[in-house]
Amino acid sequence: MTATAPESLLRRTFSFPNPVNEKAARVVAGGVVAIATSALLLGRLVSTDWLWLSLPLALGFVARVLTGPTLSPLGRLATGVVAPRLGEPKLVPGPPKRFAQAIGVVVTGAATVAVALGQTGLAEVLLALIIVAAGLEAFLAFCLGCTIFGWLMRAGLIPEETCEACNNLALRA
Template sequence: MKTLGETRLFEPDVFRYEIFPIFLTILVVFIYNLITMNNPHYYSRRTQSLMVNERVIRGIAVQVFGLSLMALILTTRQSTPAALGLLCFLLADFTFRAAGWGTLSLTAAVSRLLGGRLFRFAPRLIRAKPKRFAAGIGAFMSLAAGLLVVLRIHQAAVLLLAVLALFSFLEGTFRFCAGCRIFALLIRLGLAKEDLCTDCVLPGGDGI
């Protein structure tokens, strides 16, 4: 059996059975989010606020980076139960935040505790909808990585977790949210309604 380092990325069998699921997952993410983001009931005022504290979001991203990096290391060592445990946690946490149930998110609670009470960072309110779109992408990536681990397609799972770790690192460190940029691009392309995030249609808007 070939190890991760011995397998060439662009071998036909590797692409067919391990890389292709990543592209398929990304396609499903786009289709699902395009459908739901244009549904007025998806962003119901009863369950979702219009603004969110960016300090909390960046604190969440730092935690996601650490957890996804741990899951990546465990996956490379083929420690399936431990990796699946972390991925299930990430899936649940992303799902809660994407659905607007932020009070159920453990990473959000930790971020609020550390940032608001311990370090007393001043809140910075930004548009919530792009962040929830990004959380939805994170949920799908966690789900896809978990399925790949179950199927023992570890190389594809490692690649997917590396992307998740990179995006969360950029968000937590440099305030660069890849999901928010995609959300803004979709609005500019006319694939999503502009009123979902007015800041997203402005260069440098607070929503992105």
């Protein structure tokens, strides 16, 4: 049975690339660092009203988990404009990157809820965690979420068939 045009469009839209260009992932992470750092610094120096920037961060992570770069402005910029100018793509497995984006959803989503509840200290801590994790990815090519994904695979909590290439962390180096 073949998919209809709308089904095919939905399937293409709500998919995550595998493999992923690590250069694009690092550019996205750099954008996350810039936005989260701006929110944190402006929140500290000017007014906690800037912590609302956790909301577009959370929405960006949701978009990337659901659709890869397709519905994420930062993802589109990274994959369509910046990464192609950085030379040949460096391909890495997609499932760990999607898992890392899902962790971003949880952390920035919690920061957004904390801001809404007036818990600015908690929101600041959560944004600082995102800055650290995204900074490791952007500047050192170390994906914390991908590493956790690998641990979960070795523990048997994520089936090997989810990502055969992820089973061997040396393949990503």
